[in-house]
Amino acid sequence: MSSTVLSMEAVDLSFGPKRVLDGLTFSVPRGEAFGFLGPSGAGKTTTIKLLTRQLTRDSGRISLLGRPIENATAADYERIGILSDTSALYDRMSIADNLALYARLRGISRGRVPYLLERLGLAKDAKTLIKNCSKGMRQRAALGAALVHQPELLFLDEPTSGLDPAARAEVHKMLAELRQRGTTVFLTTHDMAEAETVCQRVAIINDGAIVACDQPEELKLRYARNRLTVRTRTRGRLELSKSRESAQQLEQLFAENEVLSVHSDEPNLEEVFLELTGREF
Amino acid sequence: MSPFLRKLGALLGKDAADLAKNPTMVLCVALPVGFALFYRFFLGDMDLGSALRDESATPVVASAVTYVVLSMGLCMSIGMGASMSLVYGIAEEKEKHTLRTLMLANVTANQIVLAKGILALLVTVATEILCFLVSGAPFSLFLPYVGFGILGAIAIILLSLVAGLASRDQMTAGLYSVPILLLALAPIFGSYSSDISNVVRFAPTGGMDALLHMAVNGTLTTAGAMVPLATTVVWIALSALCFSLLYKRLLRDN
Numbered sequence: 001m002s003s004t005v006l007s008m009e010a011v012d013l014s015f016g017p018k019r020v021l022d023g024l025t026f027s028v029p030r031g032e033a034f035g036f037l038g039p040s041g042a043g044k045t046t047t048i049k050l051l052t053r054q055l056t057r058d059s060g061r062i063s064l065l066g067r068p069i070e071n072a073t074a075a076d077y078e079r080i081g082i083l084s085d086t087s088a089l090y091d092r093m094s095i096a097d098n099l100a101l102y103a104r105l106r107g108i109s110r111g112r113v114p115y116l117l118e119r120l121g122l123a124k125d126a127k128t129l130i131k132n133c134s135k136g137m138r139q140r141a142a143l144g145a146a147l148v149h150q151p152e153l154l155f156l157d158e159p160t161s162g163l164d165p166a167a168r169a170e171v172h173k174m175l176a177e178l179r180q181r182g183t184t185v186f187l188t189t190h191d192m193a194e195a196e197t198v199c200q201r202v203a204i205i206n207d208g209a210i211v212a213c214d215q216p217e218e219l220k221l222r223y224a225r226n227r228l229t230v231r232t233r234t235r236g237r238l239e240l241s242k243s244r245e246s247a248q249q250l251e252q253l254f255a256e257n258e259v260l261s262v263h264s265d266e267p268n269l270e271e272v273f274l275e276l277t278g279r280e281f
Numbered sequence: 282m283s284p285f286l287r288k289l290g291a292l293l294g295k296d297a298a299d300l301a302k303n304p305t306m307v308l309c310v311a312l313p314v315g316f317a318l319f320y321r322f323f324l325g326d327m328d329l330g331s332a333l334r335d336e337s338a339t340p341v342v343a344s345a346v347t348y349v350v351l352s353m354g355l356c357m358s359i360g361m362g363a364s365m366s367l368v369y370g371i372a373e374e375k376e377k378h379t380l381r382t383l384m385l386a387n388v389t390a391n392q393i394v395l396a397k398g399i400l401a402l403l404v405t406v407a408t409e410i411l412c413f414l415v416s417g418a419p420f421s422l423f424l425p426y427v428g429f430g431i432l433g434a435i436a437i438i439l440l441s442l443v444a445g446l447a448s449r450d451q452m453t454a455g456l457y458s459v460p461i462l463l464l465a466l467a468p469i470f471g472s473y474s475s476d477i478s479n480v481v482r483f484a485p486t487g488g489m490d491a492l493l494h495m496a497v498n499g500t501l502t503t504a505g506a507m508v509p510l511a512t513t514v515v516w517i518a519l520s521a522l523c524f525s526l527l528y529k530r531l532l533r534d535n
Contacts, residue, residue: 074387080387082385089382097298101291104287
């Protein structure tokens with residue numbers, strides 16, 4: 001069995017004259033949580049649509065669960081769970097009934113529904129109709145529908161948008177557990193903190209092309225500005241590079257009792273993105 | 282159980298539960314029954330035979346009333362139960378993205394369409410039966426009535442599936458469902474004049490209505506049934522052709 005669950009190789013896609021994906025190449029090994037980051041309109045959702053056969057590429061190769069996507073069977077898609085940006089459940093049915101429907105569609109016992117409700121923090125709202133749910137509750141219920149059959153490969157498009165911090169943390173914990181059990185996660189998000197928490201590797205996409213792909217820590221180190229910010233008593237705020245000369249300068253400042261505080265200016269993924277593209281999220 | 286049947290069963294259960302909780306759809310089913318009840322007592326109470334001072338006319342008038350009530354029950358059941366529930370049902374699923382969510386859960390368009398078509402037929406037949414029960418018609422007419430109703434519903438269901446898939450949202454569903462509703466109700470308008478009657482007997486439900494008329498009058502013969510049957514079969518064939526030509530294209534557009 002191939003260890004690469006998902007891969008794209010030189011994939012292009014255009015909508016009319018506009019090229020939306022340009023030579024996209026990456027691969028995701030089994031059990032990895034892979035983050036796909038980028039600003040709105042960069043091509044994140046389009047990539048998920050290609051990987052889930054909602055769109056067809058112009059050129060290039062896509063492999064899904066170890067075989068070319070055009071050869072993927074219905075049985076292969078039973079091993080996949082998808083939470084899209086428009087995933088929605090039935091308004092006039094309760095959360096529990098919606099999850100039971102998806103369990104039945106997937107051939108899973110509805111006995112798994114109470115466990116999912118508990119894990120998603122929806123147990124006490126199980127009988128609430130979807131039309132009476134908050135956005136966060138709907139999002140968690142839709143996530144439950146995508147997880148009901150314990151998929152090997154999970155596509156999540158902005159899974160925590162609309163969730164409060166506690167619910168978001170619970171979803172992150174769930175995703176960590178899924179990954180530990182070997183589930184491969186392909187996650188698109190705007191939330192850089194989420195990507196750092198959940199993903200082992202991230203790809204940054206801009207204007208349809210991947211501009212960087214690595215572990216979050218590696219990306220941060222690679223694009224680190226290596227600066228120290230020093231607040232002094234009389235000389236204001238100083239920015240020093242992490243060099244021998246700066247160390248001497250800092251030592252001098254300490255000797256003169258000038259230093260109020262020293263901060264290492266660690267970059268985050270958002271700054272890495274800015275560095276790479278010059279665009280704001 | 283095969284995955285196909287399992288999913289079909291799940292979709293049927295979901296669609297039935299959803300329909301029962303949808304006030305608009307419940308009204309669509311209740312309306313034909315209400316009208317059948319109203320017409321039965323409204324027309325029946327007029328005792329037209331006596332009013333004409335011709336007691337011998339009473340059985341003829343009773344037969345005419347039975348036909349009007351049953352015909353209206355069939356046409357409205359098909360129009361409201363089949364076309365409205367399908368066109369609005371599919372459009373609502375598209376508008377609220379539940380259809381896409383289902384398809385991302387490895388449910389095929391064929392399974393969704395089949396489940397909706399079967400449910401629409403079941404709802405139509407159930408509504409037709411309720412209309413029959415409140416109509417006071419002799420029970421000897423029950424089997425032909427249901428049989429003709431099923432025949433007449435097939436073409437309308439196929440056309441409604443196409444209209445539902447073509448609808449972007451419930452607003453456009455309102456627009457697209459009107460011509461189908463009018464086609465389904467066409468035989469009712471035939472009672473207004475013989476000219477209209479001559480046209481509407483070639484409507485999708487016109488053949489069904491003509492067969493019902495003959496059954497109520499006791500004039501249903503193999504020879505007489507040929508033209509209405511042929512009309513119905515031609516409409517079913519045309520609707521099936523239209524569905525098969527447009528189905529894949531509509532799926533691609535969606």
